[in-house]
Amino acid sequence: MTSDALLLQLLEDMPSAALLVTLERKILYANPAAESMLMQSDIELRDRILPLNFEADSLLGATGTLALPNGTELPVRHFNVPTFWHGNPVRMVHLEDVSALQGLQEKVAKFANYDTLTGLPNRSLLEDRLKQAFNLGQRNRGCLAVVFFDLDGFKPINDTLGHELGDKLLQAAAERFKQHIRPGDTLARLGGDEFVVVLPDLSHPSDAALVTERMLASIAEPFIIDNNELPISASAGIATTQLYDEQPLQLVRQADMAMFEAKKQGRNNYQWFDPKLDESTSRTLKIRHALKAGIEHKQFELHYQPQFDLANNEIIGCEALVRWNHPTMGMISPVEFISIAEDTGQIVTLGRWILRRACKDFAELRNRMLSDATVSVNISAIQLLRQEFVGDVETALKESKLPARCLVLEMTESVLVESPQLVSRKLSELEDLGVHVALDDFGTGYSSLSYLKDLAVDWVKIDRSFIQELTHDSQNAAITERIISMAHHLKLQVLAEGVETSAQRDYLRRANCDAMQGFLMAKPMPKPALIEFINDYQADAAFDDEREARTLLIVDDEENVHKSLRRLLMRDGYHILTASGVNEAFDLLAQNRVDVVLSDHRMPQMQGVDFLTHVRSMYPHTARIVLTAYQDEEVLSKALNEGEVFRFLTKPWDDEKIRQAVRAALAS
Numbered sequence: 276m277t278s279d280a281l282l283l284q285l286l287e288d289m290p291s292a293a294l295l296v297t298l299e300r301k302i303l304y305a306n307p308a309a310e311s312m313l314m315q316s317d318i319e320l321r322d323r324i325l326p327l328n329f330e331a332d333s334l335l336g337a338t339g340t341l342a343l344p345n346g347t348e349l350p351v352r353h354f355n356v357p358t359f360w361h362g363n364p365v366r367m368v369h370l371e372d373v374s375a376l377q378g379l380q381e382k383v384a385k386f387a388n389y390d391t392l393t394g395l396p397n398r399s400l401l402e403d404r405l406k407q408a409f410n411l412g413q414r415n416r417g418c419l420a421v422v423f424f425d426l427d428g429f430k431p432i433n434d435t436l437g438h439e440l441g442d443k444l445l446q447a448a449a450e451r452f453k454q455h456i457r458p459g460d461t462l463a464r465l466g467g468d469e470f471v472v473v474l475p476d477l478s479h480p481s482d483a484a485l486v487t488e489r490m491l492a493s494i495a496e497p498f499i500i501d502n503n504e505l506p507i508s509a510s511a512g513i514a515t516t517q518l519y520d521e522q523p524l525q526l527v528r529q530a531d532m533a534m535f536e537a538k539k540q541g542r543n544n545y546q547w548f549d550p551k552l553d554e555s556t557s558r559t560l561k562i563r564h565a566l567k568a569g570i571e572h573k574q575f576e577l578h579y580q581p582q583f584d585l586a587n588n589e590i591i592g593c594e595a596l597v598r599w600n601h602p603t604m605g606m607i608s609p610v611e612f613i614s615i616a617e618d619t620g621q622i623v624t625l626g627r628w629i630l631r632r633a634c635k636d637f638a639e640l641r642n643r644m645l646s647d648a649t650v651s652v653n654i655s656a657i658q659l660l661r662q663e664f665v666g667d668v669e670t671a672l673k674e675s676k677l678p679a680r681c682l683v684l685e686m687t688e689s690v691l692v693e694s695p696q697l698v699s700r701k702l703s704e705l706e707d708l709g710v711h712v713a714l715d716d717f718g719t720g721y722s723s724l725s726y727l728k729d730l731a732v733d734w735v736k737i738d739r740s741f742i743q744e745l746t747h748d749s750q751n752a753a754i755t756e757r758i759i760s761m762a763h764h765l766k767l768q769v770l771a772e773g774v775e776t777s778a779q780r781d782y783l784r785r786a787n788c789d790a791m792q793g794f795l796m797a798k799p800m801p802k803p804a805l806i807e808f809i810n811d812y813q814a815d816a817a818f819d820d821e822r823e824a825r826t827l828l829i830v831d832d833e834e835n836v837h838k839s840l841r842r843l844l845m846r847d848g849y850h851i852l853t854a855s856g857v858n859e860a861f862d863l864l865a866q867n868r869v870d871v872v873l874s875d876h877r878m879p880q881m882q883g884v885d886f887l888t889h890v891r892s893m894y895p896h897t898a899r900i901v902l903t904a905y906q907d908e909e910v911l912s913k914a915l916n917e918g919e920v921f922r923f924l925t926k927p928w929d930d931e932k933i934r935q936a937v938r939a940a941l942a943s
């Protein structure tokens with residue numbers, strides 16, 4: 276077989292399109308795959324010019340378009356190699372149809388740059404457009420404005436009427452916004468109910484206000500969606516720069532800050548960015564932006580605060596309280612971030628995590644407690660009102676294998692007033708599951724117990740503000756007693772929050788309050804500390820009453836140590852004596868019946884352990900604890916082993932550990 280015949284056979288059998296052409300692109304031969312791609316037979320194609328430009332010797336592939344006889348263009352990938360045909364130098368051209376790939380690439384590019392719900396540019400395209408507008412503005416010395424819009428009242432609509440309707444509302448809002456922008460402006464959706472408009476090349480910054488006013492007015496017209504009339508508005512913030520000394524993306528942040536200010540001023544209005552916008556706005560925004568990453572990167576943890584039966588001091592459960600340790604901002608209080616998470620709707624994801632974590636942790640902890648001990652989890656109104664909430668609770672219980680009766684969901688009374696019928700239905704569903712419900716911060720809101728009688732609620736938690744003034748303010752005392760007696764009448768149990776002194780505890784006990792929680796007994800603590808606390812804890816209600824008469828002697832040459840320990844331990848009702856050295860301490864021991872001595876180890880006259888050895892022989896019933904800043908482990912362990920001291924604790928100390936150690940020493 277000649278080499279031409281061999282080449283022809285090879286080309287005929289090839290599944291991909293291949294042609295032989297002259298150096299001037301005149302077609303000499305087209306294989307069957309090329310015939311079908313070019314929509315003409317080999318005979319028809321011969322002597323025609325291949326409708327594709329290519330570089331000679333292009334071994335590396337290139338892309339181009341083939342003009343087809345039906346008038347369309349086909350995107351192809353092609354490469355060519357030199358060969359011989361009937362003794363003449365020619366090119367063998369390979370073609371590959373890449374239209375499907377190109378369509379996919381376009382889709383990917385669209386997906387990456389456009390919001391799928393509204394079809395508007397997304398954050399990434401907004402950034403590109405903003406940078407372009409910024410550069411253009413710098414050249415033309417024109418004015419560029421960024422307006423940040425956030426819909427007012429969108430979240431309750433989305434939460435109560437469903438996401439499908441919420442999506443339609445966002446699409447309709449986008450259409451209304453669009454009507455007010457010019458070609459060259461960019462309207463983008465950043466996610467949720469946040470929209471941003473870039474207005475380049477304004478002749479005056481005040482033009483931005485005119486556009487913003489028109490956009491706000493159009494959103495304030497009610498929307499009719501699926502036969503629902505939805506009253507909604509928007510708040511906006513404007514940032515402009517004529518000097519162009521700012522970073523383009525900085526403008527979005529500034530407009531966001533100004534929008535936040537507009538929300539604070541009462542919604543449905545706009546504010547200009549002012550560099551003097553206070554620190555708290557920028558901190559709130561920082562927190563708002565950091566929340567998403569915080570949730571994704573698991574920066575949250577739960578602390579647990581024990582709750583006690585007032586009749587016998589038994590631990591009856593604990594409240595789960597979320598903590599956020601941010602890598603750069605440090606510890607952020609839930610007082611700051613929970614309301615922001617509620618505003619942004621992120622409480623739903625965060626709350627779901629809290630619920631699952633608390634159930635899981637408590638399933639592991641409960642065998643150390645009473646069989647009916649409970650874990651209480653705070654639930655925001657937004658969570659409760661969502662369709663999937665009861666299902667989420669069921670899942671958390673199933674996953675953790677925690678019995679439903681061990682879970683208490685805490686919600687504030689305001690939730691009952693917002694959507695009474697929906698809430699009543701949800702509470703019944705929760706009751707059917709077997710979980711308990713507590714009304715938190717009771718007394719601060721609507722304070723009417725009458726609406727509780729028809730609702731599936733088990734506990735009322737009296738707010739800390741009443742407890743704080745309980746023993747000094749007759750009105751607070753009267754309200755507290757009334758809440759307790761009415762709640763009991765309705766067969767509800769009562770827990771007092773924020774109990775900080777033994778006087779408050781004793782008062783509540785006399786008023787028949789069922790349970791308490793507060794710094795007097797324990798602060799919120801991480802799970803390992805809670806395990807330690809439960810292991811060391813000894814419940815003895817009778818011991819509380821005696822404790823007020825117990826005397827502690829603190830021996831330390833530092834005045835500050837006296838002050839801090841006195842402040843800490845006074846809360847537990849002890850009588851506190853202090854001495855700056857051992858001589859003074861011996862005098863006080865002689866004059867008073869001292870129950871516990873807390874002594875520093877390194878003192879000028881005598882080492883703490885030696886001092887306590889004397890105390891042991893003179894006052895064997897006085898319990899002895901050493902506080903030390905130094906790790907004289909050998910001496911201290913020996914003293915501990917030989918019974919000279921009951922316990923030694925290190926400086927700086929942990930308040931809870933000292934309180935527990937004193938309690939344990941008194942019980943020993």
Ligand SMILES: Nc1nc2c(ncn2[C@@H]2O[C@H](COP(=O)(O)O[C@H]3[C@@H](O)[C@H](n4cnc5c(=O)[nH]c(N)nc54)O[C@@H]3COP(=O)(O)O)[C@@H](O)[C@H]2O)c(=O)[nH]1
Nearest residue numbers: 596597609610613629653654655715773774775793794799
């Ligand atoms: N939706 C959710 N809300 C949560 C969650 N975790 C906390 N929160 C709410 O944040 C608010 C502040 O909580 P926190 O800083 O944790 O404060 C709690 C206790 O530390 C504090 N407390 C308890 N005892 C005392 C005391 O004796 N004195 C004193 N000054 N403070 C005390 O009270 C807070 C518990 O309050 P409550 O929930 O009302 O029982 C607070 O509103 C939390 O509800 C969460 O996971 N989800």
